[in-house]
Amino acid sequence: MGPVDIVSNPYGLLAATFLLYVAYWLVQRRRQHAVFSQLGIPYVKPHIIYGSNDVLRKPGILVTDFIGQYIQKYGKVFGFYIGSKPMLVVADLDLIRQVLVKDFHNFSNRPKLVVRAQPVVDTVVGLRDQRWKDVRSVLAPTFSMVKMKCMAGIMNQKIDELLTIIAETHARGEPVEWYSTFQGLTLDVISECALAMKTDCQRNQDKDKFFVAVKAFLKNAINPAVLLALYFPFFANFLSYASNKLVLSGRMTQMIVEHLKTVISIRRRDLSTKYIDVLQLMLEAAESRVDNSGDGVETNEAALASDKERPKQTLLTDGEIIANAWVFLLGGFETTANTLTYTTYLLATHPETQERLYEEICNAFQTDDQLTYEQVKELKYLEEVLSESLRLYPPVVNFVTRECAQDFKLGDYMVPKDMTIVVPIWQLHRDPEQWPQPDKFDPDRFSSDAKATETRHPMSYIPFGAGPRNCPGMRFAQLEAKLALARIVKNYRLEVCEGTPRPLTFTIPTVAINPATPVYIKAVPRESNLKSS
Structure with a gap:
């Protein structure tokens, strides 16, 4: 022809x-796919379409194992591809400090979203450059220590229900499946604190529409459409357009957005009622001039009086308030449930640590009443236990990523503009150079004596990230976890049973490392509590 x-x-x-x-x-x-070769950076040979994503998403393969394998092979700086996108893994602690802290101005953005979908584009996760800085500065006081004290009451109420459920489970002669139990707790807590939404996710989980919708959203967050955009970027714009047109068709998103619009409208009409939750704090921060210095605490009476005379300024749009409440829900649900599950598991499998913690809790308070923020803060060994749990099982393992704003000399390599830097937290937390016997559970690593003599690099332990773009909800998550753990250990002895997985196995559907199987552990009432009852 x-x-x-x-x-x-x-x-x-x-x-x-x-x-x-x-x-x-x-x-x-x-x-x-020639980028790393041209830069002289060792890299994983890519598949022409998938890059390395066909391996990363293969059943039974964890991203932590993949990265660990190639750190062993190539060293602490290497590259791999997701579709056509180059990803630079940096496990060198000095270089990580450069990226996250010292040269933050060049690495202030997270990578561009593959699909620019609402509402995530308006959150502290999706926002970029100056708008991210503006929104982050407005939201920062919301999670100050002072504001977290107000949240302790809501958390305690939900933990009361948790303890009742544990008692009922023990009365039936059954062990507790802690992962789903903690998912119910954390979703109840974050729903009321961030969304002003009263839920009942701790009971009848399979029948609770909101609980089912949130779990389904997270399970399907990486779906065929997102993968298509990863492998063939020219589809991304179409998918972004389609996603935003159909955003309200998402069951969970629709429920949250419509609920928050109603709540915001009601609260603006009723200014006389004082609400204590994250949503209210965001509303107040968004519509007022606040002092963002220090811990986010207002300065003094004179300053406040002067502030009242100034006109109010809208610092966040309603869309940004709703979007960030939505992302706080996602960020505060699964990660905290995982942390509580793993810490409970570690206490059950290390009874000597559990008894030492129990003694500290009993010495700190004698009654079974709800704990206050101040009481929990005095539990030093609990802090050590939680810190060591977060070292072994960090809340997210592939979420600390940054985008290079301009060509930048990082160590021996020139990193080009727009390249994504990946910080492998799992490997940092288990680096034998920084952590002797890294797989061993040893809370004393975080004791005051150990801290006084430690020589570890500050980037060797970053469960919530580091630098200006670290996790804004860190204090919230730690307070909730400490309250729940203290009250559980005060009332129950945790014991392994036939259904306890040995060892734990994991899955990483998105960015959090979740238990791959149910985590059954017996909760036996403490004798002192039986006598008092």
Whole structure:
């Protein structure tokens, strides 16, 4: 068939155009996959379409294992590809400090979202550059220590229900499945604190529509449409448009957005009622001038009086308030449930540590009443136990990523503009150079005596990230976890049973490392509590 025949035959023209496009695409993809080779950075050989994502998403393969394998092979700086996108893994602690802290101005953004979908684009996760700085500065006081004291009451109420459920489970002669139990607790807590939404997720979980919707959202967050955009970026704009047009078709998002719009409207009409939750704090911060210095605490009466005379300024849009309440829900649900599950598991499998913690709790308070923020703060060994649990099982393992704003010399390598830096927290927390016997559970690593003599690098322990873009809800998560653990250990002895997994196995569907199987542990009432009752 000659050129004239191809032109006169529309099917031939279409086939020729397609073949030319495929050839062009292959050349482009080969060029994209040559980035690390040109930079002199060791890298994992990519698949022409998937990069390394076909391996990362293979059943039974964890991203932590993948990264650990190639750190062993290539050293503490290496690259891999997700589709065509180069990802630079940096496990060198000095370079990590450069990225997250010292040269933050060049690494202030998280990577661009693959699909720019609402409402995540308006959150502290999706926002970029100056708008991220503005929103973060407004939200920072919301999670100050002073404000967290107000949240302790809500947390205690939900933990009361948790203890009742544990008692009922023990009365039936059954062990507690802690992962789902803690998921119910954390979703109840974050729903009321961030969304002003009273839920009942701790009971009848399979029938609770909101609980089911949130779990389904997280399970399907990495779906075929997102993968298509990863492998073929020209689909991303279409998918972003389609996602935003259909955003309210998402069951969970629709429930949250409509609820928050109603609550915000009601609260603006009723200014006389004082609400104590994160949503109210965001509303107040968004519509007032606040002091963002220090711990987010208002300065003095004179300053406040002066502030009242100034006109109020809208610092956040309603869309940004709703979006950030939505992302706080996602951030405060699964990660805290995981942390509580793993810490409970560690206490059950290390009874000597559990008894030492129990003694501290009993010495700190004698009654079974709800704990206050101040009481929990005095539990030093609890702090050590939780810190060691977070070292072994950090809340997120592949979420600390940064984008290079301009070409930048990082160590021995020139990192080009727009390249993504990946900080492998799992490997940092288990680095034998920083942590002798890294797989051993040893809370004394975080004792005051150990801290006084420690020589560990500050970047060797960053469960909530580091630098200006660390986790804003860190204090909230730690307070909730400490309250729950203290009250559980005060009332129950945790014991392994036939259903306790030995060892734990994991899955990483998105960014959090979740238990792969149910975590059954017996909760036996403490004798002192039986006598008092």
